[in-house]
Amino acid sequence: MAVSALFENPAVAKVLPAAVRQNVERWADHVNVLLAVRNPAVIQQMAPSAVRGLFLRQGRRDEPTRMRASHEAHFDWSYKSDFPELQALYQKAKRMQWNAATDIDWKQNVEPLSPENPLLPHDFLAWDHLRGLGVRLTPAEEQKYLYLALSWMLSQFLHGEQGALLASAQVTESVPFTDGKFYGATQVMDEARHIEVFHRYLETKLNKRYQVNDNLFTIIDSLMHDGRWDMKFLGMQIMVEGLALGAFSMLYKVTREPLLRQALRRVIHDEARHVNYGVLALRDLYTRQLSERERIEREDWAFEVAVLMRDRFLVHELYEEEFEGRISRRQWNAFIDVCPGMSMFRTTMFSRLVPNLREIGLLTDRVLPHYERVGLGRFMHGRSTLGMEGDDYVDDRAA
Ligand SMILES: [Fe+2]
Ligand SMILES: [Fe+2]
Numbered sequence: 001m002a003v004s005a006l007f008e009n010p011a012v013a014k015v016l017p018a019a020v021r022q023n024v025e026r027w028a029d030h031v032n033v034l035l036a037v038r039n040p041a042v043i044q045q046m047a048p049s050a051v052r053g054l055f056l057r058q059g060r061r062d063e064p065t066r067m068r069a070s071h072e073a074h075f076d077w078s079y080k081s082d083f084p085e086l087q088a089l090y091q092k093a094k095r096m097q098w099n100a101a102t103d104i105d106w107k108q109n110v111e112p113l114s115p116e117n118p119l120l121p122h123d124f125l126a127w128d129h130l131r132g133l134g135v136r137l138t139p140a141e142e143q144k145y146l147y148l149a150l151s152w153m154l155s156q157f158l159h160g161e162q163g164a165l166l167a168s169a170q171v172t173e174s175v176p177f178t179d180g181k182f183y184g185a186t187q188v189m190d191e192a193r194h195i196e197v198f199h200r201y202l203e204t205k206l207n208k209r210y211q212v213n214d215n216l217f218t219i220i221d222s223l224m225h226d227g228r229w230d231m232k233f234l235g236m237q238i239m240v241e242g243l244a245l246g247a248f249s250m251l252y253k254v255t256r257e258p259l260l261r262q263a264l265r266r267v268i269h270d271e272a273r274h275v276n277y278g279v280l281a282l283r284d285l286y287t288r289q290l291s292e293r294e295r296i297e298r299e300d301w302a303f304e305v306a307v308l309m310r311d312r313f314l315v316h317e318l319y320e321e322e323f324e325g326r327i328s329r330r331q332w333n334a335f336i337d338v339c340p341g342m343s344m345f346r347t348t349m350f351s352r353l354v355p356n357l358r359e360i361g362l363l364t365d366r367v368l369p370h371y372e373r374v375g376l377g378r379f380m381h382g383r384s385t386l387g388m389e390g391d392d393y394v395d396d397r398a399a
Pocket of ligand 2: 241270271
């Protein structure tokens with residue numbers, strides 16, 4: 001039984017004041033996150049970040065967060081260029097730089113609540129499910145919640161981009177080959193530009209910004225603290241960037257808002273390179289250089305984080321703002337789980353992420369049954385992102 005179910009028991013609910021019950025529900029939900037992770041080594045590794053992110057909610061304080069980084073900076077005085085694929089990616093990244101201030105038509109007006117160019121399609125959220133929980137909404141209210149859901153998504157993109165900016169800077173310091181440092185420097189620039197884009201869109205077009213999601217904070221915190229360059233790579237370049245690329249390309253396909261489509265198109269072209277960087281850099285290391293014990297640790301970590309990413313981006317910031325007290329957190333989680341937009345997002349994300357894990361050697365026979373158990377095995381034979389260009393993700397014929 002989910003822990004939070006206990007607090008929906010009418011006898012228990014009656015004796016708790018609403019604020020206490022809501023806090024208990026939130027904590028119980030976080031405990032369920034930890035219970036969902038089956039591998040003790042992964043729990044041990046993630047636990048300090050989970051305490052800071054889920055329980056202390058350090059990302060929710062209106063003050064800067066300081067995280068102690070512990071990676072080694074790696075200097076290469078030989079400046080040897082011996083990774084031709086990364087050298088080619090570096091040259092391409094230089095050619096494809098763009099200016100977020102002038103290459104996007106910021107003069108375009110955005111009307112978030114207008115049905116003319118809807119930010120999200122109406123069936124993105126599962127309205128019938130919500131009605132079944134006793135929440136009856138007018139068409140105008142439904143429009144408002146689509147706007148808030150999009151604001152939530154773009155806010156998490158913004159915070160994720162900040163994580164990517166700092167992680168790519170760290171990786172640029174610690175990656176042990178010169179071509180990787182050169183390429184990494186272009187990614188740092190890309191990520192700064194992406195922050196500029198999402199921040200500007202949220203501030204000047206949507207006039208709404210949500211705080212960082214506790215689970216996203218936890219993943220970023222864990223990657224910042226991990227001193228191993230390849231774990232930062234795996235976490236940021238493969239998992240988080242893979243998630244971002246899936247989310248961006250899904251949103252590009254469904255939104256009809258022209259300025260957002262223009263911005264996403266630009267960002268997706270950059271992100272396609274970032275994910276390729278991760279696959280190229282890790283493939284050789286994981287398939288040829290790591291010991292079996294080291295590889296197993298990464299296999300288990302990647303699997304658990306993949307499941308957390310699938311199950312835990314539950315739009316709780318919107319719930320707390322608009323629905324807490326009307327329905328329970330557990331009911332909200334079930335609602336988000338059945339929303340067509342969320343299931344499209346999960347499919348888009350895993351159809352690339354799982355083949356990428358295969359490509360870098362982390363989908364071995366040992367771990368594959370775990371993916372099958374949680375329904376992710378069906379993506380095993382899909383195409384990895386290696387060699388895919390930005391245009392492959394924004395093909396309007398597939399829209
Ligand atoms: Fe980015
Ligand atoms: Fe990126």
